[in-house]
Amino acid sequence: MTKFWRTVPVAVLALAVAACGADEPKATLELSGALPDKVPNGTTLRLGDPQLQAIIGAAGLDKELTDAGVKVEWANISGGPQSIQAFRADKLDCSSVADIPSLFAAWTGTSTKIVFQSVTVDPLEHPIYKLGVAPGVSVSSLADLKGKKIAYSAGQAQGALVLRVLQKAGLSQKDVQLVELTSTGDSYVTALGSKSVDVAPIGAQNIKIYEAKYPGATSIGTGIRDDASTLYCLTSAVSNAEKAAALKVYVRVRTKALLWANDHEAEVAKAYYVDTQGLSEADAKAVVEITGDKAIPSTWDAAIVRLQETANLLSQEQNHDKLDVNTLVDRRFEKVQAEAAGSQVVTGDAA
Template sequence: MPTRRIGLLALVLIGASGALSVFAATREPKAVGAQTGGLSLEAPLPTQVPPGVTLVIGDPITQAVAEHEGWLDDLPFKVKFAEITGGPNVTEAFHAKVLDGGTAMNIPPIHATWVGIPVRMIAVRQKADWQEKPTFQLAIAPKANIRSLGDLRGKRIAYSQGQAQGELVLKILRDQGISTREVTLVETPSTSADAYVNALIGGLVDAAPIGAGAPTKRYLDNYAADGARVLAHGQRDDFTMLYVREEVLREPGKAAALRQYAQLWARALAWQNDHPAEWARLYYESRQGLSPADAAYVVRSEGARIVPADWSEAIRLEQDSIGLMAEATGHEPFPAEILFDRRFEPLVAQAYANARKTTRLAAASPSGDAR
């Protein structure tokens, strides 16, 4: 079925942004198995999608692959792709109920829970080589006089408590034995790729976590001669997922559709791993406007992403994140398990494994056709 993009979501999100700013009460997360009507979150996922179901998803990565390969035409439901990315924007769209699901790193679901928006992760991905290829680098301003992580004491650091970059800053400080009272955390929501770089160059901060791919390359290409640098932080920052509003999972038709979409998400991830050069051209050159050299650099810096067959490690990491962010924000910690819908766990893992197996078989065939 053809896909359509939502053009007027920005108007709705203006109101959503204001609404989120007045959320003052901390949500008391519901216990696992708590129900508010509709399909039980403990019931088996429905397999049949009734006519007329539409999912609204903010997921440009899967969108690019699925449209390129023509996979969306085979779905028994419609997908409307919204141009909404980044945890804060997805959370705003969830609050306005104009988005069923979106992609982000691991911190936005925690903050969505704290502001009263129940969400569930239905697909998880991690990096196979996260130590060598981190998602973020800690960038240092040209005149900051920071040579090591220990030099962060007394400095101004870009920070966003609702995003993974904010958690990374807290992890680095914790590892270095530096209290948040010994630094100045400068609230800098990274809603665009250049927000942190602009803060560094503008003299607003001394250090900031920036993307390890194109943002780091551009930053060093443009400012290394002035003294800019990046420091390896050694923290795990590779946890990315597909998550949805909990109430969407209580609608049987949409739950069945999400079952298939999550498998498509895993299939698209496998395709990216198996077609790095084509992925660089398809997404980073054509959609992001990067040069061929920069696009290839970004894909190399990303490394291979995998779908874990067991989410136990992801849940453990998320529990640590909840504790760290709760201490930093004054919110109450809660069990990480309520953020994960493990009914999807075997489905997504199997879809990923099947896609990788299909590609390997196709590569070994005379035609080499992986589609």
């Protein structure tokens, strides 16, 4: 891994930053150039990172952003479809997603870079998704998926998970009926409840709610690691010297907030799940316990290997062009978050 950790000299900037004048060109930064340390006053980041927004506020880390000169315009956006649409409209700089949206952004002509990677401690013990099974449908193992109608969204993490589940079960797309359905809100839960589909990946935190709402509803685990969690940004944002400097600060703050959340479950439950998502205190507490602690890896090597494997699978199953995922990752931020994590960084990667 090539390491960059020094202040970028003014000479490497493609354009000089004007002291004033809205029409003056912004400073650009080569993607191989070191991240600047100083944030020009008034630099704004447009972020779709709602959960971390709540956690940063609860932890009091928002002051660290303002003290560094970073202004954030928060957007209630996360996930692939919303973020890619906002990127194309130039309404957003970065968004929190799993790993799949970066692939689909590339395949559909939107240039992005991943600037943050986190993992779940004991990921198989704390899966992001389980397979919800419609009332009256018998599925007790992955082999039972044969012949079933499965909710599927090609451009989302849930869609990739379905393909990986089929691969693990020794099944192909021809062995099941994939029902195209974008996962937004409780759309998958509703589809299961109405028996429009037999099976759908549901966030683990929603399984109890689903099973309580629909008598006879069940669920099974996938046995597949699905904990990819990233922040990805428009390439134009990370190649803007001002925004790159602000992102360096934000990645540090985001790292601290994520680790703070591990030791402050009650505060996270209230700040995000109760106050912004409208869950009851009991449900919020259960969600936090289900999701498990997060960790910052010392290296992104393992995450990149997993992303390449997923890209290869999607390329094969969905007829996309071959893609080298190294082109989607901005490893300048790898050391930024590792240093912010300090002694809490996970050597290598959680397994």
